[in-house]
Amino acid sequence: MKKVVTSKEMASLDAYTIHDVGIPSMVLMERAALAVAAQIQKISADRERILVVCGNGNNGGDGVAVARLLYLKGYHVDLFLTGNSQKYSAQMAQQIQIARHYHVPEVNNPTWHEYTTIVDAVFGVGLTRPVEGRYKEIIQRMNETDAKKVAVDIPSGLDGSTGRVLGTAFCADLTVTFAFMKQGMCFYPGRSLSGKVVVADIGIYDYPGNYGRPVWQLEREDMKQLPQRVPWGNKGTFGKVLLVAGSKGMCGAAYFAACAALNTGAGMVKVQTVEENRIPLQSLLPEAMVESVFSEEINQQLLSWCDVLVIGPGLGCQDESRERANWFLAHGNQAGKPVILDADGLNLLSMNPGWKRYLKGNTVLTPHMGEMGRLTGLSISELKEDPVGAASDYAKETGAVCVLKDAGTVTAGCRDEIYINMSGNAGMAAAGSGDVLSGMLAGVFCMYLNNIKVPDPARMAALGVFLHGLCGDRAADAAGTRGMNARNILDAIPLVLRDFETGNREEHYGKIQ
Structure with a gap:
């Protein structure tokens, strides 16, 4: 760093x-x-x-x-x-x-x-x-x-x-x-x-x-902090991710987040969504499991099963969505599960400020500037004047990790841990890119489940953001910044991780300072 x-x-x-x-x-x-x-x-x-x-x-x-x-x-x-x-x-x-x-x-x-x-x-x-x-x-x-x-x-x-x-x-x-x-x-x-x-x-x-207030910029060498995949593990030990995502006509965000979690190394992924999304999701991503029943008994089973929760991609803000998000955020907090709150999960948080009581140090909030404006009441121009201060202040206010997404994403923890991301490119400003990030963050958290040395949640989130940017750079190499999309970033994830596993870093990432 x-x-x-x-x-x-x-x-x-x-x-x-x-x-x-x-x-x-x-x-x-x-x-x-x-x-x-x-x-x-x-x-x-x-x-x-x-x-x-x-x-x-x-x-x-x-x-x-x-x-x-x-x-x-x-x-x-x-x-x-x-x-x-x-x-x-x-x-x-x-x-x-x-x-x-x-x-x-x-x-x-x-x-x-x-x-x-x-x-x-x-x-x-x-x-x-x-x-x-x-x-x-x-x-x-x-x-x-x-x-x-x-x-x-x-x-x-x-x-x-x-x-x-x-x-x-x-x-x-x-x-x-x-x-x-x-x-x-x-x-x-x-x-x-x-x-x-x-x-x-x-x-x-x-x-x-x-x-x-220490502020850090991650470098390629910091990716060595990602744990090696142990040879004796199985799909259960490599982490189980539950996504509370998708609403009627909005299964794409759930797909991108679920696929990103699997591509980042999570062993199993299950999507809690509406029944209308079952067939599209199982067709697009047969590796993931789908659950559309929302009941106390089923919800408890899902929560007990998972290691990491992602709440929000494509969820919508209607009453049914609010009920789903509220249940899993509140009970996830009680169970001590890491929670990635993204997209409509953040919009629902801004509409229900009392939910802040559910946030903890292992909760990661991933607002873009517009969502951050709704959460804080500040204008985008005010946020851009001091994104480091805005992310840090909100992390301290909520006790959660704040990933303030922009061309220079700022990750801040509640104990003054701050990281500015320098990987990535303009081609990542495309629909689905944020959903991919939420799934990748869950995948990175899964990497540390059975690791002796577990970094602070802010550091894990910053590593996920940096990795996301590297995948965007790899996607831009293949498709160009004008033509690339979220699928290109998904495809780049296993290639980038493979390069770090084999030590073949310089060929693709020489431009990252």
């Missing part, structure tokens, strides 16, 4: 390293510049013409040092100092003095189209106000060039905490960020403006006693 930080947290970590650890700011700046220069050299040919555009602060100082290092390596480099020399930070002024000692060329009015690489070192993560005036014009000119574009630490104009654009922002092909991934690079539009992100170790680390 990689830690993800806000701008404020990064400033605190930087200050701690300088003042408490005792590493001088100029040493950190030199290490940062070395990291950026090394990445530029990887993408640059001998005849590159490089323009490094620098602001007044320490981000500008990083840029000046980058220009010097590349110039001394023999590259054709020009330095464009955009700011007022009276406002230079101490380190920026010192870097300019060093660069001039080595005769690094400077330009005042660059001919933009002459350059093959533009390096942005105008503003760093501390920017809080909109970019205006001359700086706005400069960033726009940088964006208009056909050159390769590299950002130092963060694209200028990007809010490092939220990913919002502050007036205007540099659009990078590559961002070399320092020490930690910045939260603003995980959410759109910041994620697209950052391009490929390389996190460089420059000597800034977390410190003892830093007990703020």
Whole structure:
């Protein structure tokens, strides 16, 4: 896992390293510049013409040092100092003095189209106000060039905490960020403006006693946490999933969730649904069992049989659906079963706020932004301003795990465990994709049923979300983001899991940072 930080947290970590650890700011700046220069050299040919555009602060100082290092390596480099020399930070002024000692060329009015690489070192993560005036014009000119574009630490104009654009922002092909991934690079539009992100170790680390809200990004290596399938197991020991799903004319969601649970490794799946769905479901998925009787006796048998409950896909919000959801949510809570509450299960929860008393730490709520708005009373725009805070606050309020689904899905537990997902793609915004996720989450929970080390439910949910995104990426490789659908994601699940079992990860997932 990689830690993800806000701008404020990064400033605190930087200050701690300088003042408490005792590493001088100029040493950190030199290490940062070395990291950026090394990445530029990887993408640059001998005849590159490089323009490094620098602001007044320490981000500008990083840029000046980058220009010097590349110039001394023999590259054709020009330095464009955009700011007022009276406002230079101490380190920026010192870097300019060093660069001039080595005769690094400077330009005042660059001919933009002459350059093959533009390096942005105008503003760093501390920017809080909109970019205006001359700086706005400069960033726009940088964006208009056909050159390769590299950002130092963060694209200028990007809010490092939220990913919002502050007036205007540099659009990078590559961002070399320092020490930690910045939260603003995980959410759109910041994620697209950052391009490929390389996190460089420059000597800034977390410190003892830093007990703020930890936010993490999962990586491919974290999939090793998924338990191996034991050779002596059977369909019963690999987990039994009960889906309370589907209403009249809505069996597709139940199918997607049930098939996803089986493809993720659950040993047995049973669907509690209406009688009208029996024949379609048994035709589509003969591996699953179907139960359409809703009675106290049958319900108790189903609850005793299952290990994990999924409530909501295609369930509907009519009185019969509300009764089914209420019974299984309440009794599932009493029995201590893990519960995945999705889709109409969440809509029913928003209509019946008293149901919050049924939620526990092993309940996973999977709202998209619209459903989250109904649960919290917040608008989608308000939720998107701080999805980490929204998911975390709701998890603490309910005591459940909140998986707030969006282009950057946030998984939050009630004890400040927070994960931002970076796998997946736009092709997953298709009908049935969320149903597939609910089934996959149940499958992941089943993996840990007989495991000695069982992670926190929030971690298990985050692993399921990450795996779902990887399957979406595999589906996009096969069908493209425009043409892929939920069936493509279903088909990808066993292939992705097989790749992790055999260790064949790099071929398909090299792009996941």
